[in-house]
Amino acid sequence: MLRSLFIQNYALIEKLDINFGTGFSVITGETGAGKSIILGAIGLLLGQRADVKSIRRGAPKCVIEARFDIAAYNMQSFFEDNELEYEPECILRRELYASGKSRAFINDTPASLAQVKELGEQLIDVHSQHQNLLLNQEGFQLNVLDILAHNDKELDEYRSLYAEWKRLERSLAELIVRSDQNKADEDFVRFQLQQLEEANLNEEEQETLEQEAETLTHAEEIKAGLYKVEQLFAGEEVGILSAMKDGLAALLAIQKVYLPAGELAKRMESSYIELKDIVQEVSLQNEKIEFNPVRLDEVNDRLNLIYSLQQKHRVQTVKELLMLMEEYRAKLDDITSFDEQIAELTAQRDTIYNKVKKQAVALTKKRAIAAREVEQQMATRLVPLGMPNIRFQVEMGMKKEPGTMGEDTVSFLFSANKNGTLQNISSVASGGEIARVMLSVKAMIAGAVKLPTIVFDEIDTGVSGEIADRMADIMQEMGQRDRQVISITHLPQIAARGIAHYKVYKQDNDTETNSHIRHLTNEERVEEIAHMLSGATLTEAALNNAKALLKS
Template sequence: MLQSLFIQNYALIEKLDIRFMSGFSVITGETGAGKSIILGAIGLLLGQRADVKSLRTGASKCIIEARFDVSAYGMQPFFAHHELEYEPECILRREVYASGKSRAFINDTPASLSQMKELGEQLIDVHSQHQNLLLNQEGFQLNFIDILAHNDHLLSQYRECYQAWKQHTRRLQELIEQAAQSKADEEFVRFQLQQLDEAALQADEQEELEQEAETLSHAEEIKGALYKAEQLLLGDEGGLLPALKEGYTSLRSVSRYHASLQELAQRAESSYIELKDIAQELALQNEKIGFNPVRLDEVNTRLNLLYTLQQKHRVSTVGELMALADEFRNRLTGITSLDEEIATLTESCETLRQEVIRLAGELTESRRPVAAAAEQEMASRLALLGMPNVRFRVELGQRKEVGPSGQDTVTFLFSANKNGQLQNITSVASGGEIARVMLSVKAMIAGAVQLPTIVFDEIDTGVSGEIADRMADIMHEMGAANRQVISITHLPQIAARGAAHYKVYKEDNDTETNSHIRLLTAEERVEELAHMLSGATLTEAALNNARALLQLQPTKNKKKNG
């Protein structure tokens, strides 16, 4: 139940803080006084898009906060699911900044707009005049039947299965298209892989071959350099090693006469040994290297193959060619496995489709008796609302294919007269008739769903007199069933029935206009009803009529309850 509403810096409202009563309450006020502004503020708490133009001129932010008593509505699962703290008094708050930024809070904890919208839809239902257009929407009509049938669990089960089937179907189509493309590419991929496999690629092969090619191409030059170096070290005439040997031998012969010469002799001998080893290695290398035009041709042929493959596949190393071969191999494996995956997924899709059809059948079976009962109850309610000859039918049809809510179609057929032809309700019903139908729909839904607060925004448009009085009876009865009903109205017959009466009004000062709302006292209520009956000029007759209206309602209630 909505306990209080606080609005600050929203449109024409500088600051508003109002408490609401349980049961049936009414809100009245002149056109343009600000009733729609209050509904717009409540809409923000229900997750609607924020518009910075709604901020009061000069304000940096606006605040809308509502407090709800949720202790009797078993909403703990919602708070547990969203990891929010549960309190018997639930606080929804929305802050909109002039910068365009918006923030939402549930029990002073930051929340997403989707969470606020989900919770708000469980707390309050605002029926505005444009919602009468919903009667023309098949989805609304079908939802009406499902609410009366208490199909929440079955619908959830169906939609989960339906979504899974659709996802599997989309994936299957993607795989079929992928398989068709892969089949077209298979021959090309297989040819490319065959070329790479025939090349027998080896890691680091290219670097080794390039080095070997360099050596073979300069064999004579290398052998000449090795021979010359060897002769410089070992040559009989002018060779370095014979001279070095003679040198360290001479030093050793006199080292006993001078201690430091012993170390120099040892160092010279060590150099001799090292250079002699180098000379022997030069000789060995010279023997190994030879000009081999056959081998050079083999190496160049192999390198040319590697370079050609790299250029073809736009890579620069043998490693990248080997990785590409692995990729081709995986693609061929994938092409082979696609057929198996398609077969498995086709079977899954068919299984899900059969389950969807089965659940759609259960939905149809649950809707048929409810549709029949709804026809009778709607006719009874509309007869009480001044349409004694009304005929109302809920026509259930079948789609060729199942949809998000099953295979059924629902159409409300209506005729207000005995001899009238049953037609789609929005084609033949007047504005007043549609208002009465929507009130009956809301009353029936309210009986099936535990919704704490319902707000009717001028649902009485197009009716007057006794019909308005009967509409007031329905709203009063709805408010008496552990539910809060608030009606924004221009009709005194309905305004008189509220247990509490609020008035929305505007006040002007030198610089601005402010909208306000306040709970009327008993005497103020008489005057407000008198104004609604007679206009701006209060007459004694209008005042007496207003008092009679207020005194008449309890009597009628007692008769109904007796």
């Protein structure tokens, strides 16, 4: 529960440092004294968005720090999950700089606003007047049932199943769209693949065909060149081979008398053999080369087919065409397998959907039991609050399909009159009635939720007299059993019930206005409550009345 609150340079507060105790405490003060400022500072601690305009004029930053005693609330798991050090005394701090930068700390360790908000929701519940509007919201009404039904485990399981069902729904929708798109392309893909397959391409053939085309195109020129070489080396009149043969014979004839001639003869013989082999190869190639217009047309036709496919598919090689052909095959396989994938995913979705429905039914059963409990408790709590003929009913319905919180719709129906028609509470309840209903709801769920601190901001608006006494009873009761309740009030009947009484006030000087808060002594409480009863002028009757209220 909240042990202390420190505020520095926030709005009209230069410096505030106040301690709080257990049980039921009250905060009073004139309108505009700064009570809402204190609540705003607490809101920042609980993760609300920061505004640099909140920094006191001229100050470089504002600091808000609160200390909570959490020893009795089994909150170690939060600190373990967020890798934070656990201490029985938890310190939340928020720093807001004039530059716009904001920092948050948990036990002096930097923390994200999400972490601060999650922790804050477990530490303190601030109920302001605008929260009475929550009664109009189905989500709040449903949450009331879940709190009383202790549905945490069932809701976590439901949400997990629901998230998986929605994920499968999205995946299935995407798959169907892809299937429709691909099936629309199927004829095109099949035609392209068929064209490539009919071409019967070979990765190496383009280079071979291009060489053959060159040879066939220049066949006469090639044959003439080969023939000329053959004649130069093996011709009967001026053949080089014949001359080399004669030269070899001459060297062999003199080798006995001239030793170097033997070595020269060996070299010439080797050259003769090589040249003779070359001439034979030239002759063989010459015989192979022929001018074949038919074959040239065939080769050119084949090359033109390859070139046209490359140009069509914007690639440079046959290898790329073959890779593209495999891609088309894979795409056709995907298209034909879409029906199987859709059927499989549909089965998975339907299985999870059935589990969602089953879990939703389990939630509905527990909520229906909780709804009857709400009706009974609300009637019991509201009768003493000046509603003797109260009728309160929880109407449950079913959605067309499961939602994030299940299949149930919930509406709180209300009538303060014996013969009145039950209608939605927001339609028929007055401001004072809504305040009493909301207080009763808070008191009811406070028993089911182990929340350390509850702050009521003028929840007593629109009530007075005996009803205010009854509301004070409820808040006093809520402040028992290791719970702390703080009420900001304008009603003396409620202010008198607090174990501790704090007053917020403003002081002006020549240059600035400051808001302060202080813990009132018994004598100061008498005067403060007397002022609340009679206004600015204290009367003996008001003082006596204040003493009587405090004594009671």
